[in-house]
Amino acid sequence: MHPAATRSSQQTIDQFAKYVIPNYKRYPVALVHGEGSAVWDAEGKPYLDLFPGWGCNILGHCPPRVVRAIQRQVEHLIHIPNTWYTEAQGNFAEALVTRSFGKVFFANSGTEANEGAIKLARLHYANKSGGTQKFRVITFENGFHGRTFGSVTATAQPKYHEGLGPLLPGFRYAPFNDLDAVSALVDDETCAILLEPVQGEGGVNIATDEFLTGLRELCDRRGMLLIFDEVQTGMGRTGQWFGYQHTSVQPDIMTMAKGIAAGVACGAFLCRDHIAPSLRPGLHASTFGGNPLAMAAGIATMETIEEDGLLDNCRVMSDRFLKHFAALKEMLPIIRDVRTRGMMIGVELNIPATPAVAKCMERGVLINATHDTVVRLLPALNITSKQVDLGCQVISDVLKEMAADGV
Numbered sequence: 001m002h003p004a005a006t007r008s009s010q011q012t013i014d015q016f017a018k019y020v021i022p023n024y025k026r027y028p029v030a031l032v033h034g035e036g037s038a039v040w041d042a043e044g045k046p047y048l049d050l051f052p053g054w055g056c057n058i059l060g061h062c063p064p065r066v067v068r069a070i071q072r073q074v075e076h077l078i079h080i081p082n083t084w085y086t087e088a089q090g091n092f093a094e095a096l097v098t099r100s101f102g103k104v105f106f107a108n109s110g111t112e113a114n115e116g117a118i119k120l121a122r123l124h125y126a127n128k129s130g131g132t133q134k135f136r137v138i139t140f141e142n143g144f145h146g147r148t149f150g151s152v153t154a155t156a157q158p159k160y161h162e163g164l165g166p167l168l169p170g171f172r173y174a175p176f177n178d179l180d181a182v183s184a185l186v187d188d189e190t191c192a193i194l195l196e197p198v199q200g201e202g203g204v205n206i207a208t209d210e211f212l213t214g215l216r217e218l219c220d221r222r223g224m225l226l227i228f229d230e231v232q233t234g235m236g237r238t239g240q241w242f243g244y245q246h247t248s249v250q251p252d253i254m255t256m257a258k259g260i261a262a263g264v265a266c267g268a269f270l271c272r273d274h275i276a277p278s279l280r281p282g283l284h285a286s287t288f289g290g291n292p293l294a295m296a297a298g299i300a301t302m303e304t305i306e307e308d309g310l311l312d313n314c315r316v317m318s319d320r321f322l323k324h325f326a327a328l329k330e331m332l333p334i335i336r337d338v339r340t341r342g343m344m345i346g347v348e349l350n351i352p353a354t355p356a357v358a359k360c361m362e363r364g365v366l367i368n369a370t371h372d373t374v375v376r377l378l379p380a381l382n383i384t385s386k387q388v389d390l391g392c393q394v395i396s397d398v399l400k401e402m403a404a405d406g407v
């Protein structure tokens with residue numbers, strides 16, 4: 001039994017069965033303690049976590065500076081509504097904006113950030129023309145934007161829409177990286193194009209530079225806003241502070257969540273200065289958004305990334321993962337493609353990827369499978385070369401076995 005546990009995993013599983021709505025598929029262990037890329041279950045078994053917090057724990061588990069910042073903050077203010085100013089919100093806003101652009105609004109999750117961005121795009125053109133004339137939003141096949149009605153409608157994957165209809169009107173879906181297809185969908189009622197610069201849930205699909213440049217040009221020409229969903233690609237995940245910084249293209253609005261406060265619930269969207277006044281008082285708000293606790297965690301997250309040189313580490317470790325998986329691809333015909341951008345890593349198989357997750361877990365390595373055939377990792381930015389090598393060894397053993405078994 002791990003010292004942080006008060007009972008076995010099975011006892012917790014039984015309690016969930018009685019009291020928790022069973023909408024998640026969960027692995028049959030209760031996790032009780034984590035440090036960096038290591039995490040332990042109730043029985044005391046250690047795991048190397050290559051998917052900490054589904055991308056939220058960008059510094060791994062319980063990063064000391066973030067823990068201390070939270071501890072300091074809770075002694076003074078935990079929550080303050082947005083009818084007041086707080087130093088913490090001002091400081092985090094400044095830290096984000098000075099590394100990107102514009103002005104920021106704080107929410108609590110990725111889906112909320114995207115809802116706000118969609119509202120802002122519609123409001124921006126409603127204000128200009130004195131009525132809602134431009135309302136349509138173009139999004140992309142295999143994208144993922146969240147689970148609330150606006151975001152789930154923006155998510156062009158039928159499996160997430162089943163049984164939910166009618167969805168929010170005013171969305172059109174285009175194939176990713178296909179500029180001509182997007183152009184064909186634009187009409188005079190289109191107010192925005194929304195996409196992830198690297199699709200995460202959709203299988204680590206990287207938007208090409210030409211595609212993003214073309215979208216920017218199209219938006220400028222047709223009077224539309226370009227919105228990047230950087231919920232997964234933001235906060236250093238790709239080796240730059242934000243995914244758009246790999247290109248010459250700057251979006252008009254950028255949404256964020258997941259890693260921005262190292263695992264404390266926090267979302268945000270930024271917009272260019274001239275767009276910000278369209279979000280007039282009363283039209284959008286969040287009770288918890290920008291609370292001092294999340295803000296303190298966010299500031300400490302950014303300080304840690306900067307002071308520990310983690311953008312560099314992210315790039316170096318990304319190359320290391322790529323070398324391992326590229327070598328494995330040479331050996332294993334079941335590997336169709338390897339895609340990496342910083343600490344977003346996808347290994348696409350030509351067989352289902354899900355069995356790899358349980359097999360790796362048995363051997364003490366936590367990974368994810370997405371889009372049926374893609375083994376996916378979202379490691380912490382502070383992962384070490386030893387951890388990369390160990391994780392790749394286990395994944396490689398598992399994939400070799402799957403190839404041999406034809407599973």
Ligand SMILES: Cc1ncc(COP(=O)(O)O)c(C=O)c1O
Nearest residue numbers: 109110111144145146200231232
């Ligand atoms: C790109 C992207 N956008 C939005 C979301 C939704 O974020 P949340 O679950 O915090 O609402 C996710 C979650 O995986 C995501 O990957």
